[in-house]
Amino acid sequence: MEPNVLCMSSADRLSQARSRSRSPLNCETKEDLLTAPVLCCVILGGPGSGKSLLGSSLQQRFPGFLGISCGDLARRLTFCDKSPFLNSVAKQLKDRRRRKKAFGRVTEIVIKVVARAVSSGAFWGIIVDGLRDHELPDFEAALGSRYTVLAHLSCPSDVMLSRLSSRQDREGDDRLGLVETDAAGRVQAYLERAPEETKNLRAYAEATSSRAFFDLDATLQVPSLVEDMVARLNAFAKSSGFSLDAQTAQTDTASVDWELHISEVASRLDREFHPDGKPRSKHNAAGCEKAMRRRYLGSVCSWNNRQSGPQGPTSSLQQAAPPGALKTRMAVYFASTSAVQISGLCFR
Incomplete structure (x- = not known):
């Protein structure tokens, strides 16, 4: 008889998984139920809508949640100079003709890194920002979370432009090709696809009762926005039969060594693929x-x-x-x- 995962702490779930000789995620298969996160909160929105800020604020509110920025992980990947495969992908990102395909590869690698890190720690919940709507199915399948919340930040174009203009370029933006794109161009590109993207997110969330879609007002002050999000999360948790406050303080998120997980995934990719992407196996x-x-x-x-x-x-x-x-x-x-x-x- 399987234990009730909703009532188990992260330490207990990880101990149970190890006692059954469960191996860490091999970056290709869905991890075991005992080490999969119970709740995955994905924050989506346009550039400058406040995804990273909301994610970090929620992590402070729920210290047991592991905060993950896919954008920051993508930047880290471009600095992994010891991997021939990742070096090749970084070079492709600088080529406008090959950038779109290279971005897809970066996303796939980020998902592998996140899945490996989450599997090794048995985190009760995770907070993710930086994903696109078409990337959600692969991400959710890799993590195997029981419940998924999609929090979409609705933000007018003038607010996004104002925030982007005051933001400094982050280390790695040049390697990802983000420096070459002006703020107005990024906002305009997002606004063109936003209606279809929001529609897809709603449909994806409504396909099953284990998902929920929250449409948030990104123009609210941060404390008000966080309280609104927390209230919605607690309501969803209660309707699903678990309590956030009872479990989220039982996970140590400071133990995640992202560089180690990136290095292990990169080593595996180097063994399986040539730098040009052709398989070695x-x-x-x-x-x-x-x-x-x-x-x-x-x-x-x-x-x-x-x-x-x-x-x-x-x-x-x-x-x-x-x-x-x-x-x-x-x-x-x-x-x-x-x-x-x-x-x-x-x-x-």
């Missing part, structure tokens, strides 16, 4: 070889059909090879065993 190589064999045999079968007479195509074991046939085709014609096995000699 034997499994992927075997898959490519298998696909090559299928394409080759398909072309041979097509050639056999074209060479067949009025009686239709004959068996490859009975049909003689024409004088000009390639040696590889002859191997298929006169195979005494599987054509796939013999033709495999051509690729070795």
